[in-house]
Amino acid sequence: xxxxxxxxxxxxxxxxxxxxxxxxxxxxxxxxxxxxxxxxxxxxxxxxxxxxxxxxxxxxxxxxxxxxxxxxxxxxxxxxxxxxxxxxxxxxxxxxxxxxxxxxxxxxxxxxxxxxxxxxxxxxxxxxxxxxxx
Numbered sequence: 846x847x848x849x850x851x852x853x854x855x856x857x858x859x860x861x862x863x864x865x866x867x868x869x870x871x872x873x874x875x876x877x878x879x880x881x882x883x884x885x886x887x888x889x890x891x892x893x894x895x896x897x898x899x900x901x902x903x904x905x906x907x908x909x910x911x912x913x914x915x916x917x918x919x920x921x922x923x924x925x926x927x928x929x930x931x932x933x934x935x936x937x938x939x940x941x942x943x944x945x946x947x948x949x950x951x952x953x954x955x956x957x958x959x960x961x962x963x964x965x966x967x968x969x970x971x972x973x974x975x976x977x978x979x
Contacts (some may be wrong), residue, residue, distance in 0.1 A: 852955075885911070899925075904979070960974045
């Protein structure tokens with residue numbers, strides 16, 4: 846079951862410059878920086894009330910974020926939804942015909958297990974499922 850929007854992911858070329866820009870915009874500093882080696886990214890998280898914004902900078906030219914920026918430029922990369930049970934949601938969505946980009950949940954940023962849905966099946970929007978790890 847989907848619980849809420851967990852965060853919005855924004856692809857950026859320069860996370861330090863983007864941290865400065867979004868700090869001015871939101872009038873707050875990021876609460877966390879984290880490298881996610883498996884995805885080839887460095888992340889920075891902001892929180893405004895219950896809303897989280899994740900900035901993503903590529904750490905290598907073959908990462909999905911580098912390819913996204915090369916093709917589309919900086920901007921919104923994905924919408925992440927918190928789910929109660931990621932395995933059950935993955936099974937349900939696959940039965941509904943959605944294409945999962947990974948067959949098992951992966952370790953994501955911010956202590957989450959994650960799975961992505963292919964954007965070709967979601968009107969061009971990359972959807973991330975997130976479940977807090979206990």
